[in-house]
Amino acid sequence: MKAAVVREHGDFDQIVFELRPVPEPGPGEVRVRVKAAGLNHLDTWVRRGVPGHTFPLPLVLGSDGAGVVDALGAGVGGLEVGEPCVLLPGTSCGVCPTCLAGEDQLCREYGILGESRDGTCAEYVCVPAANVQPKPENLDYAEAASVPLVFQTAWSMLVRKAGLRAGDTVLVHAGGSGVGSAGVQIARLLGATVIATAGGATKCRHAEDLGAHIAIDYTTVDWLDEVRAATSGRGCDVVFEHVGAATFAGSIKSLARGGRLVTCGATTGGQVEISLHQVFFKNLSILGNTMGSKGDLCRVLDLFRAGRLRPVVDSVMPLDELADAHRRLEARDVFGKLVVEP
Numbered sequence: 411m412k413a414a415v416v417r418e419h420g421d422f423d424q425i426v427f428e429l430r431p432v433p434e435p436g437p438g439e440v441r442v443r444v445k446a447a448g449l450n451h452l453d454t455w456v457r458r459g460v461p462g463h464t465f466p467l468p469l470v471l472g473s474d475g476a477g478v479v480d481a482l483g484a485g486v487g488g489l490e491v492g493e494p495c496v497l498l499p500g501t502s503c504g505v506c507p508t509c510l511a512g513e514d515q516l517c518r519e520y521g522i523l524g525e526s527r528d529g530t531c532a533e534y535v536c537v538p539a540a541n542v543q544p545k546p547e548n549l550d551y552a553e554a555a556s557v558p559l560v561f562q563t564a565w566s567m568l569v570r571k572a573g574l575r576a577g578d579t580v581l582v583h584a585g586g587s588g589v590g591s592a593g594v595q596i597a598r599l600l601g602a603t604v605i606a607t608a609g610g611a612t613k614c615r616h617a618e619d620l621g622a623h624i625a626i627d628y629t630t631v632d633w634l635d636e637v638r639a640a641t642s643g644r645g646c647d648v649v650f651e652h653v654g655a656a657t658f659a660g661s662i663k664s665l666a667r668g669g670r671l672v673t674c675g676a677t678t679g680g681q682v683e684i685s686l687h688q689v690f691f692k693n694l695s696i697l698g699n700t701m702g703s704k705g706d707l708c709r710v711l712d713l714f715r716a717g718r719l720r721p722v723v724d725s726v727m728p729l730d731e732l733a734d735a736h737r738r739l740e741a742r743d744v745f746g747k748l749v750v751e752p
């Protein structure tokens with residue numbers, strides 16, 4: 411089978427295409443024939459490397475995918491060969507107290523496809539049976555592959571961590587990004603007033619189409635001034651952060667008293683300065699989040715089945731153009747998600 415592999419960290423040319431034997435599913439595993447793989451910023455970190463973190467190279471890239479059940483390992487029931495499916499990106503032991511509590515993303519053995527084991531940017535992938543769910547029939551394979559990582563993360567951030575309530579005002583940074591476009595939709599669905607930032611008039615229009623009440627073009631105006639004006643100086647109840655150094659100080663300033671900031675990423679850098687006076691005088695909460703639980707994702711998939719959330723696919727490209735897809739992702743030349751097809 412063809413697979414997109416990282417053997418050494420580095421630039422776009424470190425994505426190499428290899429012909430490998432089709433993997434055999436071990437006990438409890440399922441082999442899936444991949445029809446579409448969704449890209450995430452995580453893929454670019456796996457390719458580039460992260461100081462202080464060791465990835466188990468060589469690694470097949472890709473955390474998100476959708477396809478067809480192709481073979482069942484020993485002891486797997488409840489699935490049929492030929493069934494259309496979507497892959498859940500997070501793996502965990504399944505038996506520890508946090509897994510049993512439905513918080514598998516806190517498991518000490520937590521891992522992600524394409525980050526801690528071979529991922530979806532290949533013709534076939536083997537995953538634990540718990541990572542296979544039926545594909546929503548109203549989504550095609552590319553759409554289904556665009557959903558899991560960003561929507562489960564956004565759901566966990568807003569519902570589980572920030573405790574978003576109807577009537578809250580939410581600021582979603584980069585509403586045109588993968589996780590941002592998920593955050594806008596989920597916040598709107600839950601009854602919040604949604605303010606989104608985006609780079610350029612076109613992305614702002616798209617963010618409004620997804621449900622943002624107000625979209626701020628951060629390339630032409632001071633977004634913090636605009637947020638203050640839009641909230642009559644009160645500030646936001648929740649800030650949805652994933653940008654990091656470039657926005658974090660403003661994000662803290664944009665919070666109302668009692669506000670909650672929840673962050674899942676730092677695409678512009680992870681070193682920020684915080685005034686503790688602001689944090690305690692304003693009774694702020696700063697919450698961290700990585701991924702979400704399998705249960706969060708199943709809930710999200712049901713909302714897609716019901717037509718209450720919609721996939722945001724910018725482009726579908728051949729797997730051979732994966733390096734170009736990484737380049738577009740890093741240049742933010744994308745609205746929503748990029749998907750590749752093997």
Ligand SMILES: [Zn+2]
Pocket residue numbers: 502503504505506507508509514517518519
């Ligand atoms: Zn566990």
